[in-house]
Amino acid sequence: MDEYGAVRKILHWLVAILVVGQIGLGAELAYAPPADNALTGQLYGVHQGLGATILVLMLLRLVLRLILGVPVPPRGVPRFAEWLAGLNHRLLYLLLIAQPIIGYLRNGAAGHDWSIFGYYTIPSIIAKNAVLADALKEAHEAVGAALIVLILLHLLGAFYHGVIRRDGVVQRMA
Ligand code: HEM
Ligand code: HEM
Numbered sequence: 001m002d003e004y005g006a007v008r009k010i011l012h013w014l015v016a017i018l019v020v021g022q023i024g025l026g027a028e029l030a031y032a033p034p035a036d037n038a039l040t041g042q043l044y045g046v047h048q049g050l051g052a053t054i055l056v057l058m059l060l061r062l063v064l065r066l067i068l069g070v071p072v073p074p075r076g077v078p079r080f081a082e083w084l085a086g087l088n089h090r091l092l093y094l095l096l097i098a099q100p101i102i103g104y105l106r107n108g109a110a111g112h113d114w115s116i117f118g119y120y121t122i123p124s125i126i127a128k129n130a131v132l133a134d135a136l137k138e139a140h141e142a143v144g145a146a147l148i149v150l151i152l153l154h155l156l157g158a159f160y161h162g163v164i165r166r167d168g169v170v171q172r173m174a
Helices: 006-031 038-068 079-109 130-165
Strands: 114-116 120-122
Touching: 006 038, 006 130, 038 079, 038 114, 079 114, 079 130
Parallel strands: none
Antiparallel strands: 114 120
16 A cells, blocks of 8 residues: 555644644643633633544544555655654654543643533543642643644655655655
């Protein structure tokens, strides 16, 4: 197999757009005025709902990847670059699945349930705990920063394949 199907391509670009928006929104929330501000409340609602959407889409992608596998790398790519790309993709999966769960737990430790666009609420599984909420806030921030680094490395990889090697790898996700 040397191609991704249409469904996986659509999922890739949909998640890419949502994740960039989600990181921007998260950063805005972290520096926004206190939560009693109505706009902050709404942005926070969107952040929770988008987090759930990204989680569901990533789990779907994981199932597709486990069933269908990944395309073979083109000939001539150095072994270490191939290994680095594989690691980059695996870590993106891991962190994009972990991050909404950390957000949910962080939210729970702060005494809130997980509201999915106001239509559905997932109750917290942990009791309110200020110390844990602080630790999970740090974890959510650290994973957010790690995601930014992974995405930048991913873009570097796309540049390497698309501009330097011109080997058709970028086209197979287009
Ligand atoms: C893939 C999904 C998610 C991504 C990529 C993401 C990313 C981020 C980022 C980058 C920040 C800014 C952190 C900082 O600089 O302090 C943030 C803040 C925040 N996120 Fe998320 N997030 C996701 C899902 C969620 C979910 C599902 C929840 C809650 C149910 C949540 C709750 C929060 C809260 C409360 C903040 C405000 C700042 C704080 O107190 O930590 N996040 N998010
Ligand atoms: C910005 C957020 C992005 C995220 C979170 C992301 C995430 C991912 C993930 C997880 C994979 C692995 C898919 C799999 O094998 O199951 C992947 C593959 C890929 N991505 Fe992205 N991506 C992003 C942006 C981009 C951009 C902007 C480009 C191109 C300019 C790009 C080009 C590709 C290509 C070509 C592949 C396939 C590589 C191969 O065939 O081995 N991605 N991406």
